[in-house]
Amino acid sequence: MLPPVMTQSPLHPYEQWFHGHVDRYLALAGEDAFMVERKVRHTRRVLAHARAILKEIKPGATFSHVVEVATLLHDVGRFPQLVDQGTYDDRAGFNHAEAGAEILESQGVLAPLDEVDRRRVLDLVRYHNRAVVPEGLDPDTRLGLHVVRNADKLDAIRNNLKYLNPAAPHGKALKAGVVWHDAEVSPAVLERARNRQLIPFADIRWSNDFILFLCCWLYDLHFRYSFRHLLSSGRFEELLGRLPDHGPLAELADMFREDLERLAEEGADPLS
Structure with a gap:
C-alpha cells in the first residue's frame, strides 16, 4: 500500500517567505540577533493563541486562514525596525505595523489571496498595534483584528512579566x-x-x-x-x-x- 500523500499546510508559502525575511535580518542584526530570535518565538506563541481562539469561535475556513496568515506576519516590520532603528519602540519614529503592511504589499507576499482577503490581511497587520481598534471596519475585519490583538496581548503580558522588576x-x-x-x-x-x-x-x-x-x-x-x-x-x-x-x-x-x-x-x- 502506498503511503498517504502529505499535503502542504495552507500557511506553507507564507512560512517560507517569513523564514527568508527573518534570516535576512538575522544576518544584519549582529549582536542583536537574539532579539530577532525572541520576536520569532513571540510570533509562534501568538499564532498558537490565535488558533485557540479560532477553535473557540469556529468561523469559516476562509476567515480562519486570513487570520492565521495575518498573525504569522503581524510583526514582520519589527525586524527592519530593530536593524534600522536599534529598538522595538514604535515611538522612536518607526511604526512596525504600518511598515509590516508596506513590506507585505510591496513584495507581493499575499499574491495567493484574492483581493478581499489580501486587503483584510493588510488591515489586520496595519492596525494590530493601535491603542484602540479603528472605527468603520467591516464586521469580519473587526473580529479578525480582535483575534490578532487578543493573541498578541496574551503573549505580551507573558513577556513583560520577565522584566517587571x-x-x-x-x-x-x-x-x-x-x-x-x-x-x-x-x-x-x-x-x-x-x-x-x-x-x-x-x-x-x-x-x-x-x-x-x-x-x-x-x-x-x-x-x-x-x-x-x-x-x-x-x-x-x-x-x-x-x-x-x-x-x-x-x-x-x-x-x-x-x-x-x-x-x-x-x-x-x-x-x-
Missing part, C-alpha cells in the same frame, strides 16, 4: 524612561484604571502606572479563551502581585480579580 536587564519593561517606585502612581492613571479604561502610554510615568497599563488590557480582550488563559496560567495574578498590597492599588487589584473571574465565565462581546 527594578533589576530587569536591558531596561526592557521600563524602556521609555519610566521610573521604578514601589508606591507612586499617577492620579490620571489611577482614575482611568478605576473606570476600567485603557491607559494611554503617554500618561505613564511610574512603574505602577505601567503595571496598571497592562492590567487594563483586560478590558480590551474579547474571547473567553483569552480570559480563561489569563486566569489559568496565573500570569494575571502574577501581574497583580507586582502592585502594592495596601491602599488604592490593592483595591484595584481586587477589582481586576473579580472582573477577570466574571469575564472568564461570561465572556465579552467579540465585536465590541
